[in-house]
Amino acid sequence: MGKGWSVFFGVILLATFLLWFVAPFYGWWLPNAVSTFGPDVDWLFYLILGFTGFFFVLTQVVLIYAMWRFSYRPGEKSTYSHGNHRLEMIWTAIPAVILLGIAIVQISVWQDIKYQSKMPPPDVTVSVMARQWEWRMRYPLETSRFKWDQKATPEEVRQKQLAARAWAENPEIDDIPIANEIHTWVGASTKIYLRTQDVLHSFTMPNMRIKQDTLPGKTIPIWFKATRANTFFDTNTRKLRIPPNRADAWEIACQELCGGRHYAMRGKVYVHESRESYEGWLKHAVEQSNSREPEKVAAAD
Amino acid sequence: MSISQPIPTHDHTQIELGFLRKYIFSEDHKMIGIQFLFSGMIFLFLGGALALLVRLQIGWPYGNLPMVGNWFPASWGGKMSPEFYTMIFSMHATIMIFFVIIPWLTGAFGNFLIPLQIGARDMAFPKLNMLSYWVMWPSFILMLISFFVAGGAAGSGWTAYPTLSSAAMPDGMTGSPASPNSGTGQVLWLISLLFAGVSSMMGSVNYITTIINMRCPGMTLMRMPMTIWAMFVTAILQAMALPVLTVAIILQLLDKTIGTTFFLPPAGMAFGNWHTGPGGGQPLLWQHLFWFYSHPAVYIMILPAMGMVSDIISTFARKPLFGYRPMVYAIAGIAGLGFIVWGHHMFQSGMDPRLGTGFMIATIMIALPSAVKTFNWLGTIWQGNIQYTSAMLNALAFVSMFVIGGLSGIFMAATPVDVYIHDTYFIVAHIHYVLFMSTIFGIYAGVYYWYPKMFGRMMSETLGKIHFALTFLSANATFYPMHIIGVGGHPRRYFDITIYDTFQHLQPLNAFMTVAAIILGFVQFIFVANFFWSLFFGKKANRNPWHSNSLEWAAPSPPPHGNFEGNVPSVYRGPYEYGHPETQEDYLPQFEPNGPKDTPGGSH
Numbered sequence: 001m002g003k004g005w006s007v008f009f010g011v012i013l014l015a016t017f018l019l020w021f022v023a024p025f026y027g028w029w030l031p032n033a034v035s036t037f038g039p040d041v042d043w044l045f046y047l048i049l050g051f052t053g054f055f056f057v058l059t060q061v062v063l064i065y066a067m068w069r070f071s072y073r074p075g076e077k078s079t080y081s082h083g084n085h086r087l088e089m090i091w092t093a094i095p096a097v098i099l100l101g102i103a104i105v106q107i108s109v110w111q112d113i114k115y116q117s118k119m120p121p122p123d124v125t126v127s128v129m130a131r132q133w134e135w136r137m138r139y140p141l142e143t144s145r146f147k148w149d150q151k152a153t154p155e156e157v158r159q160k161q162l163a164a165r166a167w168a169e170n171p172e173i174d175d176i177p178i179a180n181e182i183h184t185w186v187g188a189s190t191k192i193y194l195r196t197q198d199v200l201h202s203f204t205m206p207n208m209r210i211k212q213d214t215l216p217g218k219t220i221p222i223w224f225k226a227t228r229a230n231t232f233f234d235t236n237t238r239k240l241r242i243p244p245n246r247a248d249a250w251e252i253a254c255q256e257l258c259g260g261r262h263y264a265m266r267g268k269v270y271v272h273e274s275r276e277s278y279e280g281w282l283k284h285a286v287e288q289s290n291s292r293e294p295e296k297v298a299a300a301d
Numbered sequence: 302m303s304i305s306q307p308i309p310t311h312d313h314t315q316i317e318l319g320f321l322r323k324y325i326f327s328e329d330h331k332m333i334g335i336q337f338l339f340s341g342m343i344f345l346f347l348g349g350a351l352a353l354l355v356r357l358q359i360g361w362p363y364g365n366l367p368m369v370g371n372w373f374p375a376s377w378g379g380k381m382s383p384e385f386y387t388m389i390f391s392m393h394a395t396i397m398i399f400f401v402i403i404p405w406l407t408g409a410f411g412n413f414l415i416p417l418q419i420g421a422r423d424m425a426f427p428k429l430n431m432l433s434y435w436v437m438w439p440s441f442i443l444m445l446i447s448f449f450v451a452g453g454a455a456g457s458g459w460t461a462y463p464t465l466s467s468a469a470m471p472d473g474m475t476g477s478p479a480s481p482n483s484g485t486g487q488v489l490w491l492i493s494l495l496f497a498g499v500s501s502m503m504g505s506v507n508y509i510t511t512i513i514n515m516r517c518p519g520m521t522l523m524r525m526p527m528t529i530w531a532m533f534v535t536a537i538l539q540a541m542a543l544p545v546l547t548v549a550i551i552l553q554l555l556d557k558t559i560g561t562t563f564f565l566p567p568a569g570m571a572f573g574n575w576h577t578g579p580g581g582g583q584p585l586l587w588q589h590l591f592w593f594y595s596h597p598a599v600y601i602m603i604l605p606a607m608g609m610v611s612d613i614i615s616t617f618a619r620k621p622l623f624g625y626r627p628m629v630y631a632i633a634g635i636a637g638l639g640f641i642v643w644g645h646h647m648f649q650s651g652m653d654p655r656l657g658t659g660f661m662i663a664t665i666m667i668a669l670p671s672a673v674k675t676f677n678w679l680g681t682i683w684q685g686n687i688q689y690t691s692a693m694l695n696a697l698a699f700v701s702m703f704v705i706g707g708l709s710g711i712f713m714a715a716t717p718v719d720v721y722i723h724d725t726y727f728i729v730a731h732i733h734y735v736l737f738m739s740t741i742f743g744i745y746a747g748v749y750y751w752y753p754k755m756f757g758r759m760m761s762e763t764l765g766k767i768h769f770a771l772t773f774l775s776a777n778a779t780f781y782p783m784h785i786i787g788v789g790g791h792p793r794r795y796f797d798i799t800i801y802d803t804f805q806h807l808q809p810l811n812a813f814m815t816v817a818a819i820i821l822g823f824v825q826f827i828f829v830a831n832f833f834w835s836l837f838f839g840k841k842a843n844r845n846p847w848h849s850n851s852l853e854w855a856a857p858s859p860p861p862h863g864n865f866e867g868n869v870p871s872v873y874r875g876p877y878e879y880g881h882p883e884t885q886e887d888y889l890p891q892f893e894p895n896g897p898k899d900t901p902g903g904s905h
Contacts, residue, residue: 005697008770009698016705028786030788044717045721052708052709055704056708060701078684078887079620079880080881081620081621081623082621083625083680084680088624091672095672102715103662103714106718110658110661116654197570200464204724204792210720214651215651216464217566263795263797263798264800
């Protein structure tokens with residue numbers, strides 16, 4: 001078959017390459033990014049996709065061409081060579097520079113997402129307790145209770161952060177318990193304190209490009225700020241109005257194996273159109289929670 | 302420098318051993334290698350069957366399973382339960398990694414090739430070698446028994462993260478409260494891996510000693526074939542990393558059995574009505590210890606294949622290996638860097654994010670030696686005279702697929718992208734491009750190439766090529782779309798994605814991949830048929846059927862006890878003298894005294 005193998009490799013590799021161009025048309029692609037750092041993450045993804053795509057094409061084309069051009073010729077000999085020092089230097093140095101560059105441009109976005117020191121003052125603070133197999137949220141009665149203003153001294157910021165963490169670890173009687181729902185409003189910086197009462201879980205909101213494992217015995221803060229809304233609380237009907245299209249149904253998923261029903265830890269993300277809509281919903285939620293038995297509130301944590 | 306062989310006190314070839322000593326409790330490195338090869342093949346099919354069950358559930362969630370459905374308890378109604386699903390993907394990974402890939406690469410090929418390629422009569426410690434195989438059997442048996450204990454086999458993934466895996470079993474409870482699969486099954490899993498680790502450790506000590514001390518006259522380090530370099534570095538990796546895994550396993554075993562709290566948090570945890578007592582441990586500690594072994598283990602699972610593929614490509618391109626020294630340095634570089642990148646598995650784990658920045662830079666830079674290796678393989682076939690044997694096709698597929706598996710790793714190494722891509726199907730695609738598409742193709746290449754030396758007969762090239770073509774096609778169809786659904790956010794280890802608005806539109810690709818996986822599974826029977834048919838009816842092989850240069854081809858096919866007739870061979874040059882302009886033939890074996898004497902192994 002000789003050169004035919006070159007064609008065989010070529011056809012299959014071309015198919016895999018083309019899949020990247022076909023998939024977005026079927027919607028098999030990144031879901032909408034709706035947080036402030038979402039576009040940054042996507043940009044870095046495309047950057048790496050570009051570089052890896054280039055080296056994929058380069059190496060595979062060389063491979064397939066060589067398989068075609070240098071297939072067996074009886075009686076002939078190959079070109080006798082043990083290597084080339086200059087080539088080795090070139091193909092070590094160029095990828096080294098590119099790889100180091102790729103690594104360095106990641107750093108600032110990573111800091112924005114995960115470094116606690118970089119997290120902005122929170123408009124909304126939520127405590128999330130994970131367990132097999134649901135997310136139990138608590139909202140403080142007073143919105144923006146743990147926010148500090150821009151002129152706060154580092155010591156004041158530290159005191160606020162400690163107070164928020166202490167609140168996340170110690171439920172208060174007027175907290176509002178909700179299962180499997182994150183509520184905030186567009187443009188509000190939202191801080192979530194993650195805990196778990198049993199095994200590891202991973203709190204993931206694909207549309208917000210955020211993911212964080214929960215660890216037994218630890219309280220881990222994450223934050224995000226939504227750039228689009230998908231919810232409006234109608235004060236007349238006392239119901240959430242949610243757009244019907246799938247692209248605006250933002251969800252929470254667990255992405256660290258946590259037992260049999262790992263796949264079923266589904267939650268929802270409601271980003272309200274305004275602070276008023278959020279507070280309208282919160283007031284409604286307070287009434288709902290007051291009508292329940294008090295011990296149910298305590299059991300929520 | 303090399304040390305000459307001890308002079309044998311008796312003629313090895315004339316000892317007649319009984320059946321038991323020859324085939325079962327053999328101390329001959331070749332027979333031990335073949336034993337590892339056969340047991341690996343058995344477990345490849347078990348692990349593959351589990352993979353197909355996993356794929357059936359993902360392709361058609363809650364579907365009635367044909368045939369296998371009848372084996373399930375009546376209460377399941379012929380469908381799989383989520384707990385059962387969790388168990389089978391955990392066992393698929395465990396079996397494939399610890400019973401197939403590692404034993405095949407180091408156990409089968411390492412044992413068979415090291416003494417032959419360095420011109421030794423056997424390993425340095427033949428009895429230890431025999432023990433390293435037989436210690437695998439308690440491991441095999443315990444793992445198989447674990448399927449039948451209450452709660453089933455381990456179901457906390459092959460990574461066995463506490464506290465899902467490690468929460469102790471309180472008095473009167475047979476299963477752990479964390480998960481029905483993490484009871485007795487998990488204890489057996491831990492003990493089983495303890496035995497597998499002991500086996501690997503015995504092997505690695507033996508390989509290191511043999512390679513350092515028992516090379517034949519003239520076999521300097523820089524004349525060793527790449528296979529030997531890869532096995533040498535792999536053995537060092539194993540010797541340094543395995544103790545850490547062993548310790549971690551023992552600690553988890555203590556947590557589960559006598560109620561210590563190495564991996565349980567200081568504050569009480571609650572599973573329903575059950576609470577942990579006062580403790581002082583840390584669940585994250587397991588992840589550090591586990592990945593401190595298991596990341597180097599990823600290289601243990603690819604480096605030997607890289608070495609074998611280097612030899613095979615040079616042989617069938619009829620051209621010297623391009624850049625021998627850079628290739629050696631690249632292997633050493635991968636191994637060295639491999640010890641400081643384990644944290645990239647833990648970017649989202651709750652580890653301090655500042656630590657993540659450091660691990661990211663080290664991890665991205667480890668792509669460099671891999672890139673150098675790829676370029677040198679391409680340099681080897683460039684201007685070659687390529688013979689498309691089954692072995693060569695599989696080796697070329699290794700190079701092509703390793704590029705994909707290597708490049709996709711950069712996405713996960715980049716911490717911000719990893720925030721999104723972590724624990725999605727993108728990582729499943731990545732590991733399968735490295736471990737299946739690269740390592741398994743490398744192993745197939747090795748089997749086709751060394752089969753004549755192992756069994757004295759040739760495998761059918763026609764069947765070999767049909768097997769290769771169908772495997773290459775169906776494996777790409779199975780694993781490539783996993784990149785795409787990973788970009789779509791499809792989480793790994795999910796029983797059913799259709800309940801999510803975000804993921805449900807990816808389901809048609811899941812069904813497609815399941816069909817491809819079933820084809821891939823059945824195609825492997827062609828390989829098995831070829832393997833066993835050739836064992837009895839294959840064409841008789843001569844000493845050197847591929848016109849290769851390295852020392853194993855100086856021995857008869859198959860080599861007798863003691864490997865070489867008369868004295869061990871002497872080595873006059875490096876192993877890659879193909880297409881030398883001053884010779885008649887297009888190859889010049891290492892053991893051939895005539896011809897151009899010393900040629901540089903490197904690129905200088």
